[in-house]
Amino acid sequence: xxxxxxxxxxxxxxxxxxxxxxxxxxxxxxxxxxxxxxxxxxxxxxxxxxxxxxxxxxxxxxxxxxxxxxxxxxxxxxxxxxxxxxxxxxxxxxxxxxxxxxxxxxxxxxxxxxxxxxxxxxxxxxxxxxxxxxxxxxxxxxxxxxxxxxxxxxxxxxxxxxxxxxxxxxxxxxxxxxxxxxxxxxxxxxxxxxxxxxxxxxxxxxxxxxxxxxxxxxxxxxxxxxxxxxxxxxxxxxxxxxxxxxxxxxxxxxxxxxx
Numbered sequence: 001x002x003x004x005x006x007x008x009x010x011x012x013x014x015x016x017x018x019x020x021x022x023x024x025x026x027x028x029x030x031x032x033x034x035x036x037x038x039x040x041x042x043x044x045x046x047x048x049x050x051x052x053x054x055x056x057x058x059x060x061x062x063x064x065x066x067x068x069x070x071x072x073x074x075x076x077x078x079x080x081x082x083x084x085x086x087x088x089x090x091x092x093x094x095x096x097x098x099x100x101x102x103x104x105x106x107x108x109x110x111x112x113x114x115x116x117x118x119x120x121x122x123x124x125x126x127x128x129x130x131x132x133x134x135x136x137x138x139x140x141x142x143x144x145x146x147x148x149x150x151x152x153x154x155x156x157x158x159x160x161x162x163x164x165x166x167x168x169x170x171x172x173x174x175x176x177x178x179x180x181x182x183x184x185x186x187x188x189x190x191x192x193x194x195x196x197x198x199x200x201x202x203x204x205x206x207x208x209x210x211x212x213x214x215x216x217x218x219x220x221x222x223x224x225x226x227x228x229x230x231x232x233x234x235x236x237x238x239x240x241x242x243x244x245x246x247x248x249x250x251x252x253x254x255x256x257x258x259x
Contacts, residue, residue: 014041016049016084052080055090056097060123062172063116065181075101091131098124111165115184118164119171125160125193126200132157134195134254141258143248146223146240152259154220158195159255161214163188169202196254203253208239209246213255220259 056076057064064072076097083096098120105113135156145151155161166184169191174181190210192203205213211230215221224240231239250256 012084014045016045016052016080049077049080052085052090052093053077055093056080059094059127060097060120062123062168062175062181063119065175066119066171066183067116078104091127094124094127111186115166115186118162118166119168119184122162122164122168122172122191122193122202125162126202129158129160129193129195129200132195134158134198135257136195136198138257140251141256143251144244145258146227146244146247149222149224151223152220153216153223153226153256154259155213155216155218156195156254156257157218158193158200159213159218160193161210162191162193164191165189167204169204172202192255194254196252201253203255206242208234208242209250212239212243216256 053073053076056079057069057072060072067075079097079100083100085093098117101117101120105117133156135158141151141153142148145153165188166186167189168184171181171184190205190207192205192210192213194201194203208230211232212226215226215229216223227240227243228236247256
């Protein structure tokens with residue numbers, strides 16, 4: 001008689017692996033019933049996989065809209081078979097999806113193959129920002145903090161910086177409004193995902209602002225020192241003036257918090 005862990009592993013393989021090849025082996029572990037083990041496993045597997053597919057569609061709505069539901073489901077089903085859930089939380093289900101898309105990308109695929117991979121990374125970061133500890137309830141830093149040499153700032157867990165090869169902002173806006181998704185334009189784009197008042201937003205950044213936020217990091221740093229680091233190759237005075245004017249908006253958007 002298998003122990004509970006072995007039974008659970010066998011049933012998970014049956015409902016997430018290729019069917020019906022795995023149903024016979026798992027069916028032998030089931031209690032007797034008027035319905036055949038294969039039929040019982042088939043019903044459960046289809047229902048379980050449908051819930052997993054629905055979860056992935058909800059976490060990656062822009063990617064699903066861009067690919068089309070039929071193509072997206074083919075990729076999602078392959079992912080579920082290759083990377084079945086390892087925890088009870090559906091939030092963890094899509095954690096490896098972007099990496100899996102990268103790993104299964106054909107070796108001779110062109111740069112356009114990066115589009116769905118980068119969009120998946122963007123949407124996964126968006127999903128993570130919904131759950132991470134954010135700026136809500138914290139005392140915001142003073143808007144003139146950059147003028148104080150000892151002032152320190154950091155990124156909350158809800159701020160994610162991404163370097164992208166495509167501009168996804170019009171696509172995300174169209175999908176949020178229920179409109180047909182436009183094809184993203186291929187161009188280097190620096191973005192930050194941030195949360196404020198429990199609302200997630202996407203911010204397109206200049207190279208200087210992006211470098212400054214990256215220099216601050218999640219561990220925190222002196223804001224002036226981070227500005228000097230970010231200004232490498234640029235006019236430090238111009239960048240500092242831009243950051244001083246932009247900081248109140250960055251605080252309001254939840255991009256930075258006091259360290």
